[in-house]
Amino acid sequence: MFDPTDLYELAADAPELPDPVLLYHFDGFVDAGGAGRLALSHLLAELEHRVVATFDVDRLLDYRSRRPIMTFDTDRWVEYESPELAVHVATDSTGTQFLVMSGPEPDREWDLFAKAVAELVKRLRVSKLVTLHGIPMAVPHTRPLGLTMHASKPELINAQTSAFGRVQVPGSVAGLLELRLGAQGHDAVGYAIHVPHYLSQAEYPTAAVTALEAVTRSTGLVFPMDSLRDAARRTTTEIEEQIHASSELSTAINGLEQQYDAFAAGAERENLIAEATPMPTGDELAAQFERFLAERDDDH
Template identity: 90%
Template sequence: MFDPKDLYELADDAPELPDPVLLYHFDGFVDAGGAGRLALGHLLAELEHRVVATFDVDRLLDYRSRRPIMTFDTDRWVDWESPELAVHVAKDATGTQFLVMSGPEPDREWELFAKAVAELVERLNVSKLVTLHGIPMAVPHTRPLGVTAHASRPELISAQTSVFGRVQVPGSVAALLELRLGAKGHDAVGYAVHVPHYLSQAEYPTAAVAALEAVTRGTGLVFPMESLHDAARRTTTEIEEQIKASAELSTAITGLEQQYDAFAAGAERENLMAETTPMPTGDELAAQFERFLAERDDD
């Protein structure tokens, strides 16, 4: 029988925290606009933090599917970027301590990993787990981004009208943690930001802003947001410049705006798409934005 404790190492100086919130996101699953990755990356860049637990990535990852970067210099190998899946402790803008778990999504031993996280949650007295990521939706970037909340208990989230019914989708470790730890009586919440589908493959800081604002509403944690807001404004300006240069893009975005507004006004629809106006597909819009993204990469 495998022992979950073999999957992680807890720091000797791991703190005794007063019911901290644990924010988590794993790279590798759907994360439109990089919403979850950018959000937690922003927190680790802006806030002082230290590692309190690390996981055994040699057991959890398939290096052949996500090969780490190695550096070759002239005639020899000089470095390798070892992936890290870790839990950090940080303080928000008010001094409240919380935890951040991030890194690559495990490729194997999901159930054992969930048990290991459950042990850490109990050891660190975690009061609530919160995950965040982006999902592509047929919505325009010119309107407020929606957020779909889900939780291990309905009482943990505000009443909302969901655009989803009962569906089956490919699983993720983040979702499995919510399921398994919720079954053990732990509170777990997730926020999925609705990212314009034509921007889902780009870094879209506005989605990270929406994700962290949802976390603040749900937990009371307060984060420094100025640099993230600045990045969001710059990205929006670049997008608008690209759209103004293309009549086709302008027409497509106008169509999305009309459909979004019709839905927001209470039109009876089964999803965020109206039924009467022909719309370009996500691939068609994405193709138009490829030049824009390429130009950003070049810059």
């Protein structure tokens, strides 16, 4: 029987926190617009933080499926970017400390990893776990982004309605943690941000803003948001410029707006899940935005 505590190393000076919230996101699962990744990256860039626990990535990752970056200089290897899956303690804008767990999604030993996280949650006295990610939906960027909440207990999401019924989907470690730790009595909540499907492969800071605002409502944590909101405004301006330059894109976005408004008014019963919604101008929309995203990558 493997010991789950062998999967991580806890810092000798790990703090004793008063029932902290643990925010988490793993790279590798669906994250349209980079919603979860951008949100947690923003927090670690803006807030004071330090590592309190690291996981054994040699045991958890398949390097051949996600090869780490190495740097070759002229005639020798000079650098290796070792992946890190870690828990950080951070301090929000009001001085409240909380935890952030991020890094690549484990490829192996999911159940043992879930047990390891459960041990850490117990050791660090976590009061609530919150995960964030984006999902592609047939919605326009000109309307407020929606979100789907899920949780280990119905009362944690106030009986919010969902666009989904009972479905089977490819699994994720984030989902498994909610399932396993919820079964142990821990409070676990997830936010799936509804990202316009034509922007799902781009970095869409508006989705990260929506995600962090949801976290604030759920936990009371307060974050510095100015730089993220500025990035969201710049991205929206670039998108609008691209749309105004193309009649095909303008027509497609108008169609999405009409569909969204009709759905919001209750005139249509189908959901807005991107994969299940036929769009008459979808080919034009995808082709135009592929060029748009390529141009953005070249500019950055």
